[in-house]
Amino acid sequence: xxxxxxxxxxxxxxxxxxxxxxxxxxxxxxxxxxxxxxxxxxxxxxxxxxxxxxxxxxxxxxxxxxxxxxxxxxxxxxxxxxxxxxxxxxxxxxxxxxxxxxxxxxxxxxxxxxxxxxxxxxxxxxxxxxxxxxxxxxxxxxxxxxxxxxxxxxxxxxxxxxxxxxxxxxxxxxxxxxxxxxxxxxxxxxxxxxxxxxxxxxxxxxxxxxxxxxxxxxxxxxxxxxxxxxxxxxxxxxxxxxxxxxxxxxxxxxxxxxxxxxxxxxxxxxxxxxxxxxxxxxxxxxxxxxxxxxxxxxxxxxxxxx
Amino acid sequence: xxxxxxxxxxxxxxxxxxxxxxxxxxxxxxxxxxxxxxxxxxxxxxxxxxxxxxxxxxxxxxxxxxxxxxxxxxxxxxxxxxxxxxxxxxxxxxxxxxxxxxxxxxxxxxxxxxxxxxxxxxxxxxxxxxxxxxxxxxxxxxxxxxxxxxxxxxxxxxxxxxxxxxxxxxxxxxxxxxxxxxxxxxxxxxxxxxxxxxxxxxxxxxxxxxxxxxxxxxxxxxxxxx
Numbered sequence: 394x395x396x397x398x399x400x401x402x403x404x405x406x407x408x409x410x411x412x413x414x415x416x417x418x419x420x421x422x423x424x425x426x427x428x429x430x431x432x433x434x435x436x437x438x439x440x441x442x443x444x445x446x447x448x449x450x451x452x453x454x455x456x457x458x459x460x461x462x463x464x465x466x467x468x469x470x471x472x473x474x475x476x477x478x479x480x481x482x483x484x485x486x487x488x489x490x491x492x493x494x495x496x497x498x499x500x501x502x503x504x505x506x507x508x509x510x511x512x513x514x515x516x517x518x519x520x521x522x523x524x525x526x527x528x529x530x531x532x533x534x535x536x537x538x539x540x541x542x543x544x545x546x547x548x549x550x551x552x553x554x555x556x557x558x559x560x561x562x563x564x565x566x567x568x569x570x571x572x573x574x575x576x577x578x579x580x581x582x583x584x585x586x587x588x589x590x591x592x593x594x595x596x597x598x599x600x601x602x603x604x605x606x607x608x609x610x611x612x613x614x615x616x617x618x619x620x621x622x623x624x625x626x627x628x629x630x631x632x633x634x635x636x637x638x639x640x641x642x643x644x645x646x647x648x649x650x651x652x653x654x655x656x657x658x659x660x661x662x663x664x665x666x667x668x669x670x671x672x673x674x675x676x677x678x679x680x681x682x683x684x685x686x687x688x689x690x691x692x693x694x695x696x697x698x699x
Numbered sequence: 700x701x702x703x704x705x706x707x708x709x710x711x712x713x714x715x716x717x718x719x720x721x722x723x724x725x726x727x728x729x730x731x732x733x734x735x736x737x738x739x740x741x742x743x744x745x746x747x748x749x750x751x752x753x754x755x756x757x758x759x760x761x762x763x764x765x766x767x768x769x770x771x772x773x774x775x776x777x778x779x780x781x782x783x784x785x786x787x788x789x790x791x792x793x794x795x796x797x798x799x800x801x802x803x804x805x806x807x808x809x810x811x812x813x814x815x816x817x818x819x820x821x822x823x824x825x826x827x828x829x830x831x832x833x834x835x836x837x838x839x840x841x842x843x844x845x846x847x848x849x850x851x852x853x854x855x856x857x858x859x860x861x862x863x864x865x866x867x868x869x870x871x872x873x874x875x876x877x878x879x880x881x882x883x884x885x886x887x888x889x890x891x892x893x894x895x896x897x898x899x900x901x902x903x904x905x906x907x908x909x910x911x912x913x914x915x916x917x918x919x920x921x922x923x924x925x
Contacts, residue, residue, distance in 0.1 A: 396807075400807070699750050
């Protein structure tokens, strides 16, 4: 067996051995992992909520129609011509005509100004076309381009594209994303500290053992190894607990959210964390656990001298 | 093998443990360090194991001044040294074989080689077959023999023991002493700190007598061997 293989097999033994040590202290180990799990679950749930809010905002952005108001002077025939012309465009999915008369009738019905409107001699409302962009053009850039094209058509007075509030919503979501990142960083630090403190107590509890090891020639690095792996296990266990909490929460919410979306006629479905973020979470938790353990074990093992 | 040259040791609390001790121990010797408790026996062993450093004077091990060994070189240095403690210092949560194997694991000896040498060491102290026992299942005498097996498993040239028979009845103490004697006969330099007069009388070995941190007598081997 080569030296490297021997080294690796010793590391593997220590890795498994440190797991055995945790298993011999199930309550304490489980408590530490649960604390880590709770600390990680909070920013993860925040992240899932943001993921879903972004998905919803994207759908709303897409669902926007453009209102094309025609020039009053264009005449009654113009609206049908324009409707055909616009409907033939490749970036348009559908066109609906609302004539000035239909618009007035609708307004009379819903506004409650019926009597006042009777006093008007003229219909002040223009003919209107409601244009739904094609799926491919349902991006913010696509709809903006369509808006410009439609405004340029003869007989068109103005085109209205009201996505400003969606833009604001997306802006708010960006801010919240930053908040989520900060929360994650803070709670990640908390994980490092929790593992560090647990490992510190572990080291002090096994003081006699470390002394004996040093007396028979162990380096600090050798004595540190089982604690380092202990920290890695704490991180992994905590990360798995956090993922389980997130899975449970999204599982419980998926049904109600789907029914709510259906009530709005939306095919929206709740997104989970996804395997990429899940793996990143586990890797981050293992890393945080390792760092916390490394620092605590290094400092406290150095202080133990036979 | 060991040379103490005008060694003084004063502890941070102000206690003067050694006040200018000088002696030479040749390779292959068996030496008793003796004197009342507090006379400086333990301090000498601690200086040999680099658990402590001299306040003044020089400690040479294997012709090397220990002052030249930096803190990071201590683990390596200790791997060439066997140490036996009065309270055994075994790891209670690991079986006997793992306790004995510890110095070899630390030194990075391959697994198969470790198993072989652990069995050989346990055989030498008469504990073959106890590999899987927990240390606390064994008697005090057996625990001390596990401690000795651990001290010799890496085949050190120098073996030091601090009151190795302190907790044992005379019969067991003699048995332990015979073990040390046997290691000495195959060339290991053995230094034993003890105030057990019974042992001192039974074994023909050099005696270094300390009193209040000073060397007061240095008897060459004499008397009847057990």
